[in-house]
Amino acid sequence: MTTLNFIMFFIYIASAYFTYYHSQKYKSNPYIWTAVGLLVPYAGAIICYLVHRKKKVVDKRPNLFPLGFRRRKPLNMVIALIVYLLFFSTAYAIFSGGSTYSLPQKQDDIKASSTIKSEADSKNTDKTDIEKTQTGKTSLDTVKPESVNRNKTNGNIKISYINVGQADSILIQQNSKNMLIDAGNNGDAQTIVNYLRQQNVSKLDYFIMTHPHEDHIGSADTIIKTFDTAKVYMPEVTTNTKTFSDVISTIKSKGLKITKPVSGSSFKLGDANCMILSPNRSKYDDLNNYSIVIKIVYGSNKFIFEGDAEKISEDEILARGFDISADVIKIGHHGSDSSSSREYISKVKPKYAVISVGKDNDYGHPSASVMERLRAMGIKVYRTDENGTIVCMSDGKNITFNCSPGSYAAASKGGVSGSGGQTSKAKPVPQSSTGQDDRIVYYTPGGHSYHYDRNCSTLKRSKTVKSGKLKDVIKLGKSDPCNICVK
Ligand SMILES: [Zn+2]
Numbered sequence: 001m002t003t004l005n006f007i008m009f010f011i012y013i014a015s016a017y018f019t020y021y022h023s024q025k026y027k028s029n030p031y032i033w034t035a036v037g038l039l040v041p042y043a044g045a046i047i048c049y050l051v052h053r054k055k056k057v058v059d060k061r062p063n064l065f066p067l068g069f070r071r072r073k074p075l076n077m078v079i080a081l082i083v084y085l086l087f088f089s090t091a092y093a094i095f096s097g098g099s100t101y102s103l104p105q106k107q108d109d110i111k112a113s114s115t116i117k118s119e120a121d122s123k124n125t126d127k128t129d130i131e132k133t134q135t136g137k138t139s140l141d142t143v144k145p146e147s148v149n150r151n152k153t154n155g156n157i158k159i160s161y162i163n164v165g166q167a168d169s170i171l172i173q174q175n176s177k178n179m180l181i182d183a184g185n186n187g188d189a190q191t192i193v194n195y196l197r198q199q200n201v202s203k204l205d206y207f208i209m210t211h212p213h214e215d216h217i218g219s220a221d222t223i224i225k226t227f228d229t230a231k232v233y234m235p236e237v238t239t240n241t242k243t244f245s246d247v248i249s250t251i252k253s254k255g256l257k258i259t260k261p262v263s264g265s266s267f268k269l270g271d272a273n274c275m276i277l278s279p280n281r282s283k284y285d286d287l288n289n290y291s292i293v294i295k296i297v298y299g300s301n302k303f304i305f306e307g308d309a310e311k312i313s314e315d316e317i318l319a320r321g322f323d324i325s326a327d328v329i330k331i332g333h334h335g336s337d338s339s340s341s342r343e344y345i346s347k348v349k350p351k352y353a354v355i356s357v358g359k360d361n362d363y364g365h366p367s368a369s370v371m372e373r374l375r376a377m378g379i380k381v382y383r384t385d386e387n388g389t390i391v392c393m394s395d396g397k398n399i400t401f402n403c404s405p406g407s408y409a410a411a412s413k414g415g416v417s418g419s420g421g422q423t424s425k426a427k428p429v430p431q432s433s434t435g436q437d438d439r440i441v442y443y444t445p446g447g448h449s450y451h452y453d454r455n456c457s458t459l460k461r462s463k464t465v466k467s468g469k470l471k472d473v474i475k476l477g478k479s480d481p482c483n484i485c486v487k
């Protein structure tokens with residue numbers, strides 16, 4: 001091997017490694033990019049050969065040196081190397097969905113490599129927080145939305161837990177990218193649309209419907225009709241409610257595709273990294289456990305959103321061994337004791353908890369045991385029934401809220417399922433059931449809905465059809481009224 005051959009060999013390996021490194025960093029298929037890294041210089045050589053053949057140059061042997069390396073001048077080679085590297089990384093950025101290529105940053109890692117450092121950071125966060133609340137000023141006052149949009153790396157992440165009563169709707173904004181998690185009840189459309197407009201949202205880059213209960217997808221149809229929506233995430237489960245079929249038909253009419261959540265996969269919202277932690281199975285008895293659980297990492301701050309995931313789902317997330325530590329947790333299932341197990345909360349180890357819950361709701365949310373658990377662990381609680389819309393802002397190091405923490409008071413009403421063994425089945429009672437508690441309804445063991453009509457067309461395919469009083473059937477988790485026979 002001549003010296004030049006040796007240099008060429010080194011350059012090829014270096015460019016291949018560069019692409020491999022970046023594909024690893026952004027969790028895409030590393031083999032494709034390694035192949036591209038090796039093939040492109042050779043493609044250049046082949047083009048050279050073809051060009052020369054056309055020109056009828058006497059020497060027709062292919063010159064294996066790619067463009068820029070053929071004259072064997074060091075300066076040309078350096079320039080060519082830079083051009084190749086830029087080409088690979090730009091190509092990667094385009095194919096990975098990003099519009100521009102950005103250098104890898106520490107905050108891209110969902111598993112922070114230096115946990116000790118972020119521990120120290122979080123302690124600082126606490127101190128500055130207290131100082132800020134004491135002087136009555138938060139950084140929210142000083143941050144202009146324009147500066148957030150312009151400054152990519154030093155920007156903020158803004159999380160709005162919109163007050164939609166006994167329901168969920170959370171807007172997350174980073175670097176002009178918007179994500180909505182859930183869309184409240186059917187009656188919350190105007191509240192959510194108005195709030196999103198106030199925040200200058202014109203496009204939703206991600207719309208996550210954690211699970212198809214009405215209090216999470218109620219206004220999703222209006223949202224999709226009103227805002228340009230890019231990507232819709234929904235768990236792979238259907239239910240036969242009118243709310244659900246409205247949402248599905250709106251998605252279809254807009255020509256959108258539904259993306260199924262893959263546990264362990266991640267995507268970017270601006271500079272924030274979003275990782276899907278759940279669902280981890282394809283079949284559950286309760287719709288709540290299909291909830292898409294998401295963890296967002298921005299700088300050294302971490303946020304987790306639970307939907308209505310219950311203990312079953314929490315245990316599965318723990319079993320997967322994900323890093324679920326977070327500064328802020330959106331408590332699962334409106335503070336019901338079917339969620340937020342001691343093991344789970346102590347693993348998340350949050351400093352702040354947010355509960356999306358309606359004032360004087362009929363379901364006993366939040367439960368006394370969950371509130372006591374949060375209090376005992378020294379976790380500050382923000383709740384929409386006391387605080388209204390809660391806005392949480394982070395610059396990647398410090399977290400601030402637009403309000404002071406709420407109380408640890410539990411719901412005064414007992415809730416639909418009392419404190420018995422069936423608390424995990426507690427869920428919102430549909431409007432149509434009021435005054436119909438003792439009516440005999442029909443259901444299937446595997447289904448989620450109840451039917452007035454034993455001969456309802458949706459029951460015809462089921463082998464086993466059971467019956468019971470509506471109030472008891474709802475306790476079994478069959479709380480969705482059939483949209484054909486229940487009117
Ligand atoms: Zn819910």
Ligand SMILES: [Zn+2]
Nearest residue numbers: 213288308427
């Ligand atoms: Zn639910």
